[in-house]
Amino acid sequence: AQAFSVTERQLHGSLLNMRRVVSRIYGALFRGSLDWSSNPLVALFFAVEQENGKDGAFYYLQHMVTDQYNLIDYRTANYTADARQAPASLFAIQPSQGEIVFVRPRYTDERYVNQKSILSNVKDPFVPLNVPGLKKIIIPSSLKYELRERLRILGISTSYIYPGLLGVAAEIKSHIFDPIISGRIKSIALRCSVDFDQ
Numbered sequence: 001a002q003a004f005s006v007t008e009r010q011l012h013g014s015l016l017n018m019r020r021v022v023s024r025i026y027g028a029l030f031r032g033s034l035d036w037s038s039n040p041l042v043a044l045f046f047a048v049e050q051e052n053g054k055d056g057a058f059y060y061l062q063h064m065v066t067d068q069y070n071l072i073d074y075r076t077a078n079y080t081a082d083a084r085q086a087p088a089s090l091f092a093i094q095p096s097q098g099e100i101v102f103v104r105p106r107y108t109d110e111r112y113v114n115q116k117s118i119l120s121n122v123k124d125p126f127v128p129l130n131v132p133g134l135k136k137i138i139i140p141s142s143l144k145y146e147l148r149e150r151l152r153i154l155g156i157s158t159s160y161i162y163p164g165l166l167g168v169a170a171e172i173k174s175h176i177f178d179p180i181i182s183g184r185i186k187s188i189a190l191r192c193s194v195d196f197d198q
Helices: 015-026 040-048 110-114 143-151 165-182
Strands: 002-007 035-037 054-064 100-103 117-122 135-139
Touching: 040 054, 040 135, 040 143, 100 135, 135 143
Parallel strands: none
Antiparallel strands: 002 035, 002 054, 035 117, 054 135, 100 117
16 A cells, blocks of 8 residues: 545546546546645645645545556446456455546656656546545645745755746746745845946
8 A cells, every 4th residue: 555645726626627637648538537646745745836825735545556557447447348357357456446546657757757646536526535544634824835945945846846947937936936926025126326437
């Protein structure tokens, strides 16, 4: 079993939008999938990433994960028709199989390697997620800035989560522009002239 987590924003986001996003990310169409992380620091980063005056949250649980995504039918959260023909299909590879499965997809991008992505796929995406052991941690909005700074010290920052030029630009924005907008840092502009003729 492996511990992993997802942010509240991801958990309560639009499932239809998630379907499009996941299909772009992993090159497959998973209906009702949620993107989790096996790294709790990454989940914490997503919970405190936005400075929006709202509390953040992330969910966590300990659950088995399979790398054998080719055996799973995303519509049923169970074995595919071909996989059911094998004798080993008498045994479920996960305890809640048939209702929800957790799959580690084949990573095609450094971003998803850094995020330690895991997908959960549910049989019915319109039924609230009910997984034994699912717990929620709420992060007060007043702690978000401090937690982001501590995560940055640990190497979990925007440029790590989103490697590449866009991640670097977002990192610079979070260091310079965001603190000024939020009022944590004041910007003062002075004009000075020196007259050397006197």
